[in-house]
Amino acid sequence: MKNTQPIGIFDSGIGGLTVAKAIEELLPNEQLIYVGDTQHMPYGDKSPEHIRQYCKQIVAFLLSKNVKLIVIACNTASSVASSYLRSIFWEQVEIMGVIRPIILSIIEKKYKKIGIIGTQGTINSNIYETLFREYGSEVEIFQLATPLLAPMIEQGFINNEVSKAILDEYLKNEQFNDKEAILLACTHYPLIKNEVNNYFHQSKDILDNALPMANRVKSYLSEKNLLVTEKINPSIFYVTEYTENFENTSKIFHGSKIQIEEIDLK
Numbered sequence: 001m002k003n004t005q006p007i008g009i010f011d012s013g014i015g016g017l018t019v020a021k022a023i024e025e026l027l028p029n030e031q032l033i034y035v036g037d038t039q040h041m042p043y044g045d046k047s048p049e050h051i052r053q054y055c056k057q058i059v060a061f062l063l064s065k066n067v068k069l070i071v072i073a074c075n076t077a078s079s080v081a082s083s084y085l086r087s088i089f090w091e092q093v094e095i096m097g098v099i100r101p102i103i104l105s106i107i108e109k110k111y112k113k114i115g116i117i118g119t120q121g122t123i124n125s126n127i128y129e130t131l132f133r134e135y136g137s138e139v140e141i142f143q144l145a146t147p148l149l150a151p152m153i154e155q156g157f158i159n160n161e162v163s164k165a166i167l168d169e170y171l172k173n174e175q176f177n178d179k180e181a182i183l184l185a186c187t188h189y190p191l192i193k194n195e196v197n198n199y200f201h202q203s204k205d206i207l208d209n210a211l212p213m214a215n216r217v218k219s220y221l222s223e224k225n226l227l228v229t230e231k232i233n234p235s236i237f238y239v240t241e242y243t244e245n246f247e248n249t250s251k252i253f254h255g256s257k258i259q260i261e262e263i264d265l266k
């Protein structure tokens, strides 16, 4: 591996751009190769078997781009496909999911009770509960699947009547009342962070995967002596199905306009 190689990163759609943005802010010299699998979005309601196959094709594509590390910037794929992908590609590349970094950061902050919202796939996998217990944490958690949120956000429905009505419906669940923090366990959700915060009248910490993941990428590359020292190439963004909507919405996620190319992974 050379430090000048890019970092591969992927999600079902644009949600992973929230993670890409955090990595770019922390490590501005790194080149990212991003894949949004818009053809199969949302992953949240797909079977684990299908998600594993989609992810396998994406990882193979990223390897063809000579990446030095792969970040699964999607909770759903991290929940159901990360072990599978590592079992296939472990000799070629390090593959990291977004879940362990946020778990470690929550444990460090010593929360006692947290609420978690995510896709059906993430919540059904019970990965958060499993990993908290694996790390010996006794944090009390309440998890709720919120399947309408990722497609709603992907379509650009944020800060409006629609997003408010849907969020109210999910967040009114009284199990959230005594929680100190709410984890947005889907990389699309940072886009509605303010709305969630407002719903709870700023009374809870609202957490997401992006920064803990970016910090993990930095510490891994630094340990391996793989941090690039100067900016060589700009990041490249691919989708498996181009839509104009994606290009427009990606601007909100990424903060600036990005050039998107369509690829066929089959």
Ligand code: DGL
Pocket (backbone or CB within 6 Å): 011, 012, 013, 015, 016, 041, 042, 043, 044, 045, 073, 074, 075, 076, 077, 119, 122, 150, 185, 186, 187, 188
């Ligand atoms: N952004 C994704 C996640 O973190 C997936 C959303 C979806 O495709 O359902 O779970």
